[in-house]
Amino acid sequence: MTIPVLPHKTVRQMACYAFDNVMSLDVTGPLQVFASANEELARQGQRRAYDVLVFAEQSGPVQTSFGVRIFADQARDELDLTQIDTVLIPGGDGIDRVRRNPAVVSWFQAASDVVPRVGSVCSGALVLAAAGMLDGRVATTHWSRCDEMRASYPGIGLVENRMHTYDPTGLDGDAHIFTSAGVTAGIDLALALLEADCGRTVALAVARRLVMFLKRPGGQAQFSAYLTPAIGASGQLAGLLEWLPANLQADLSLDAMAARAGMSPRTFSRVFTRDLGLTPARYVERIRVEAARGLLQAGDISISQVARLCGFGHPETLRRAFHRHLSISPQDYAERFGVTVLPV
Structure with missing residues (x-):
């Protein structure tokens, strides 16, 4: 499959889907990386690299798994996919309801034909799996869902011992459709995307600001x-x-x-x-x-x-x-x- 390519843009739009009982850190963690990248670039006298947005079935507040609400900027059907660089699907307690929603699953499948990068955080990989987007690809997810994914989707090259499966070169992962492991691994995935977009120096500066290690590549053994x-x-x-x-x-x-x-x-x-x-x-x-x-x-x-x-x-x-x-x-x-x- 040919990877979609957006016209050259100075600012990438990063969109994350939210749903009832989503894991809040799966949403806010990666998006904070991109927001912090803008701050770091501003300190260096450079223009911002990202716009971030949250979308849901309807715009407005979305209940997270621990009670705090996240505000969705747009409804899913209102999103202009031709302007989106990266779409992320997070995980959480509500993911099983989401992956059994044919409209959502079909939407992500269609989005992959337009959006250059489509990724998952934690158990969000189950939505991509349900859409058939991970068949024949290496993928990972939260350790507690690995057995289920392996049994339900045997066409996926499931690996449990990875932080994420994003690789801009396509040699040790995928540059178009990718996944990440549980919760904070979404931050590591975002750092990898940032490094591919803005270089290692900016990614390392953001990692230090967030008190994170810049883990690379995603296939490193996860003893963390x-x-x-x-x-x-x-x-x-x-x-x-x-x-x-x-x-x-x-x-x-x-x-x-x-x-x-x-x-x-x-x-x-x-x-x-x-x-x-x-x-x-x-x-x-x-x-x-x-x-x-x-x-x-x-x-x-x-x-x-x-x-x-x-x-x-x-x-x-x-x-x-x-x-x-x-x-x-x-x-x-x-x-x-x-x-x-x-x-x-």
Whole structure:
């Protein structure tokens, strides 16, 4: 299929569909990336690159899954697809009703013939799947819907271990129809789109402003606890899980984390493993590895500095953790992604 191409425009219009019980972050997360890109470009003395809009079945307020309403700028049928660069379909509790709506499914299928980029966030991939748009393509979705997608749509090349499937080159994903994994992966998808549109420097600046890692490419192994830290976790652990990524140099021993969570070490270990599917030590190592990956991708930092900043202490400890999780050394990882790393 030939990818639609819009006439040259200085400003890209990015549209996201909203529906009752949509996951609010699936909508606001990606659109914030594009809005922040405009702010960054303005700081550099450049013109904005994006217009963002939300559309729905009708214009007006749309109820999200946690009660706050999002305002839809336009009704779906009023959208001029010839002026749209990118359409995103988010996920959420209401997605099953949406994917069983023939009018919506047909609309997205028709939109793909006109719009250069059509993507999904989280379980929004189920709508694209229902429209047949993912047949023969690599796709991903929220981990909790992967088994269902695999069984219902066997023609899709489903991969669970990816952040997103967007690739402007078409070599490791798709430049026209693409998907992303759960919730915050939509932000990573938006950063990838931004990088393709405006370059790595702008994308990295926006990622830093949003306190995100610029993850690239979408096919990198997803060991990130930033991606799914709270899935299945009890309220007893929520505060700790939010605190951990910003405190990787702290004492993260079993006793210290148990004290912060207000539990005995034995109870903490049992509850943590039950809710997260990992021991506390394994979980901490995973988020430290993910933080190290982000620093190595950003560049201009030594292996020793990375080890210290991420709580490993010694470069050898970092190297062993990288091999356990990624089967590669930190130095090789940096070189593979074209980053200049200072000597150890």
